Amino acid sequence: MNLLAAALERWQLAPDGGATTVLQDLAARHGTPLYLYSGPLIERQVAELRAELPRDLALLYAVKANPHPAVLHRLVPWIDGCDVTSVAEIALALQAGVAGTALSVAGPGKSNAELAAAIDADALIVLESLAEARRLAALAGGGVRPRVALRINPPFTLAADARMGGGPRKFGVDSEHAPAVLAALGTLPLAFEGFHVYAGSRCLDAWALAEAQRATLRLACALAPHAPSPVRLLNLGGGLGVPCFWGEAPVALATLGDALRGLAGDAARRLPGARLALELGRYLVGEAGVYLTRVVERKVSRGIVFLIVDGGAHHHWHATGALEGRRHLHYPLAVLGAAGRAVERVSVVGPLCAPHDTWAEDIALPVAVPGDLVAVFQSGAYGASASPQGFLGKPPAAEQLIDWPATCGTELHPQDEENKHA
Amino acid sequence: MNLLAAALERWQLAPDGGATTVLQDLAARHGTPLYLYSGPLIERQVAELRAELPRDLALLYAVKANPHPAVLHRLVPWIDGCDVTSVAEIALALQAGVAGTALSVAGPGKSNAELAAAIDADALIVLESLAEARRLAALAGGGVRPRVALRINPPFTLAADARMGGGPRKFGVDSEHAPAVLAALGTLPLAFEGFHVYAGSRCLDAWALAEAQRATLRLACALAPHAPSPVRLLNLGGGLGVPCFWGEAPVALATLGDALRGLAGDAARRLPGARLALELGRYLVGEAGVYLTRVVERKVSRGIVFLIVDGGAHHHWHATGALEGRRHLHYPLAVLGAAGRAVERVSVVGPLCAPHDTWAEDIALPVAVPGDLVAVFQSGAYGASASPQGFLGKPPAAEQLIDWPATCGTELHPQDEENKHA
Numbered sequence: 001m002n003l004l005a006a007a008l009e010r011w012q013l014a015p016d017g018g019a020t021t022v023l024q025d026l027a028a029r030h031g032t033p034l035y036l037y038s039g040p041l042i043e044r045q046v047a048e049l050r051a052e053l054p055r056d057l058a059l060l061y062a063v064k065a066n067p068h069p070a071v072l073h074r075l076v077p078w079i080d081g082c083d084v085t086s087v088a089e090i091a092l093a094l095q096a097g098v099a100g101t102a103l104s105v106a107g108p109g110k111s112n113a114e115l116a117a118a119i120d121a122d123a124l125i126v127l128e129s130l131a132e133a134r135r136l137a138a139l140a141g142g143g144v145r146p147r148v149a150l151r152i153n154p155p156f157t158l159a160a161d162a163r164m165g166g167g168p169r170k171f172g173v174d175s176e177h178a179p180a181v182l183a184a185l186g187t188l189p190l191a192f193e194g195f196h197v198y199a200g201s202r203c204l205d206a207w208a209l210a211e212a213q214r215a216t217l218r219l220a221c222a223l224a225p226h227a228p229s230p231v232r233l234l235n236l237g238g239g240l241g242v243p244c245f246w247g248e249a250p251v252a253l254a255t256l257g258d259a260l261r262g263l264a265g266d267a268a269r270r271l272p273g274a275r276l277a278l279e280l281g282r283y284l285v286g287e288a289g290v291y292l293t294r295v296v297e298r299k300v301s302r303g304i305v306f307l308i309v310d311g312g313a314h315h316h317w318h319a320t321g322a323l324e325g326r327r328h329l330h331y332p333l334a335v336l337g338a339a340g341r342a343v344e345r346v347s348v349v350g351p352l353c354a355p356h357d358t359w360a361e362d363i364a365l366p367v368a369v370p371g372d373l374v375a376v377f378q379s380g381a382y383g384a385s386a387s388p389q390g391f392l393g394k395p396p397a398a399e400q401l402i403d404w405p406a407t408c409g410t411e412l413h414p415q416d417e418e419n420k421h422a
Numbered sequence: 423m424n425l426l427a428a429a430l431e432r433w434q435l436a437p438d439g440g441a442t443t444v445l446q447d448l449a450a451r452h453g454t455p456l457y458l459y460s461g462p463l464i465e466r467q468v469a470e471l472r473a474e475l476p477r478d479l480a481l482l483y484a485v486k487a488n489p490h491p492a493v494l495h496r497l498v499p500w501i502d503g504c505d506v507t508s509v510a511e512i513a514l515a516l517q518a519g520v521a522g523t524a525l526s527v528a529g530p531g532k533s534n535a536e537l538a539a540a541i542d543a544d545a546l547i548v549l550e551s552l553a554e555a556r557r558l559a560a561l562a563g564g565g566v567r568p569r570v571a572l573r574i575n576p577p578f579t580l581a582a583d584a585r586m587g588g589g590p591r592k593f594g595v596d597s598e599h600a601p602a603v604l605a606a607l608g609t610l611p612l613a614f615e616g617f618h619v620y621a622g623s624r625c626l627d628a629w630a631l632a633e634a635q636r637a638t639l640r641l642a643c644a645l646a647p648h649a650p651s652p653v654r655l656l657n658l659g660g661g662l663g664v665p666c667f668w669g670e671a672p673v674a675l676a677t678l679g680d681a682l683r684g685l686a687g688d689a690a691r692r693l694p695g696a697r698l699a700l701e702l703g704r705y706l707v708g709e710a711g712v713y714l715t716r717v718v719e720r721k722v723s724r725g726i727v728f729l730i731v732d733g734g735a736h737h738h739w740h741a742t743g744a745l746e747g748r749r750h751l752h753y754p755l756a757v758l759g760a761a762g763r764a765v766e767r768v769s770v771v772g773p774l775c776a777p778h779d780t781w782a783e784d785i786a787l788p789v790a791v792p793g794d795l796v797a798v799f800q801s802g803a804y805g806a807s808a809s810p811q812g813f814l815g816k817p818p819a820a821e822q823l824i825d826w827p828a829t830c831g832t833e834l835h836p837q838d839e840e841n842k843h844a
Contacts, residue, residue, distance in 0.1 A: 063773065087774055088815030096818050107814075109718035109730035109773035131719050153723060163777065168726035170771045287795050296531035301575060304590035308531035317810065325747070349592045351531035353486065353507055355585065370553075388739065390807045392486050392529075393510030
């Protein structure tokens with residue numbers, strides 16, 4: 001099944017984009033451009049993932065993927081905590097009901113304000129260097145012992161779109177220097193809890209993910225004897241991607257689940273007392289979001305049909321501007337309510353005075369006219385918040401969490417032990 | 423002279439980045455990260471340009487390049503109008519004291535709200551298609567005849583970074599169809615004023631710019647007989663770039679000025695009564711801005727020194743994230759107050775949990791320590807407003823217009839006929 005067909009099925013839309021009353025009604029009510037985030041799809045995604053994960057694995061949500069308060073609130077019952085990277089994200093997570101102790105604060109070059117907010121929340125602070133550890137200890141004063149994990153820059157990387165381990169990096173402490181740093185940590189008034197390794201992002205290959213996770217456990221086992229106290233947490237990072245482009249397939253979840261359950265067994269023997277954690281952003285919410293934009297004009301220029309829509313790079317950078325130089329790629333998109341229309345080849349472009357403001361070039365779509373809605377799927381992560389919304393002074397996109405489409409699933413109970421292990 | 427040396431001279435900084443009290447004081451007062459826009463440098467840039475331009479040429483400022491109200495206010499006495507693309511930009515320009523009749527409203531797929539705001543302001547509306555013309559006429563009703571220009575998608579392009587003419591485009595009306603569109607315009611209740619052609623952006627080659635401008639005049643002359651009324655305006659677009667990367671040199675202004683004066687002479691003969699216009703954004707303000715960011719940490723990973731600074735891709739996308747895949751490029755940058763220090767090779771990176779958040783890789787800089795300021799020059803255009811400032815919930819950059827450095831120039835008088843011809 002191709003990406004578009006999968007997206008239409010997920011959103012319970014007819015194969016040709018027909019029968020779309022719900023989305024059309026929402027667009028009429030909230031205006032366009034509009035991001036819709038589906039609560040039921042978010043829950044289904046987490047539940048399906050949970051079903052494959054080892055029972056005790058902690059699942060953290062990386063707030064940066066989609067910090068919309070309603071999304072966060074909807075996720076809270078299903079997750080064990082949040083990965084946050086700023087004072088604002090700490091506040092958002094607390095407001096959504098996440099316990100401060102369930103926050104993991106990561107990022108190179110944390111500001112003193114960020115460290116102070118993390119101390120106040122009693123969050124786990126993922127240290128990226130010994131210098132940061134010393135700064136944290138000085139900030140905390142003598143009264144409290146901030147909870148810390150040490151981020152390791154591993155000797156390996158994840159074969160992924162965005163590599164974040166291996167070689168020289170701004171992230172974490174080089175694995176070969178970790179023993180010395182751990183020894184120094186033991187002399188500081190910090191409560192050491194474990195390790196954090198993030199080897200890469202946007203990976204769709206379950207075998208590559210599993211191999212990086214196995215290597216992470218080996219690394220943690222090698223470093224554990226140097227730690228100032230027993231390792232209670234091993235954050236395996238994340239890296240699970242969502243297919244957005246032609247030819248991409250979803251992560252083989254069963255494969256990854258098998259590998260992770262095996263890994264959990266190894267960890268229980270080799271690193272007893274340590275809880276494994278995954279921190280996922282895009283994977284939890286990416287497929288649960290759709291961006292709706294309305295056709296303003298249909299225009300033919302030198303043989304090419306352009307659909308000019310009211311949304312563009314200022315709202316959804318990763319589906320438009322970030323594709324500059326690889327314009328043959330496009331997110332799955334459909335014209336809603338276009339059942340039965342003839343199909344033509346078109347380019348879909350935004351309203352910005354900028355040539356990179358392009359959704360898709362030369363793709364087959366049902367003939368669309370001004371007023372029609374174009375749905376851009378796989379838009380739940382790194383959308384509004386990761387885009388230059390102030391550019392050109394155009395209005396920001398509206399964002400709404402919705403309770404549609406209903407997913408078949410009485411089996412979804414966030415408080416069950418099957419689903420959550422907080 | 424290399425780009426960095428030119429920038430240091432422009433900002434009256436010592437060659438090694440020493441003697442930087444003013445910038446350091448401003449950073450201490452306003453905090454970092456901080457965009458500083460120099461009023462005197464903006465004025466000098468416009469005055470130097472004006473000195474080379476034909477006397478009657480209208481100079482428009484493209485607000486999208488830097489919509490900061492203080493920048494706009496500073497520019498107003500020196501320009502003849504503004505190019506705007508949204509309701510918010512129309513309001514900004516009016517608030518800064520630009521007459522509504524001096525606004526030029528461009529952009530494909532304008533919303534009805536944008537067209538209505540343009541009508542209200544009595545702005546010149548740059549039509550991108552006949553469909554838009556019809557929509558405008560319907561919106562205006564019978565009472566007013568909106569002032570319009572027709573944007574032409576020329577048969578040529580500008581050899582530039584961002585090509586916006588030639589081939590099929592979302593912008594304007596294909597030149598070969600312009601006669602028919604002009605005939606149709608004549609039947610609508612619109613006040614036709616002239617043509618707009620924008621062939622490309624970010625060009626540093628004066629000869630290429632001049633050739634595109636000559637071709638634009640030829641095109642306008644060929645189309646003028648088809649226009650519903652005499653051509654009163656020919657907007658030549660813009661496209662003048664600012665050097666940001668190694669090996670780039672500024673536009674040869676004298677060369678361009680010679681060509682434009684010749685062109686103005688031709689236009690006076692071949693298109694009598696038509697005023698030429700240029701719309702420039704980056705060129706007017708790009709070199710008059712500097713971004714200051716503070717070193718949070720100096721870190722060595724596997725032989726590479728990383729300076730982690732407090733500013734990154736969320737504030738200045740074009741100097742960081744947009745360079746992904748061409749990381750050998752970097753904006754000119756300096757460590758302030760580092761006179762006399764040893765030089766080392768470093769990578770300068772931002773605080774985001776994202777590998778593309780990189781200012782420069784493996785460049786020579788004086789040894790910097792936490793607390794030092796790094797200045798990123800050529801940062802006056804497409805900075806804060808063109809970046810995903812909400813990403814990760816990090817605070818936005820501060821922005822300040824300053825009256826420093828003073829430029830030698832009693833010759834700068836915006837109201838003189840030499841400088842402004844409104």
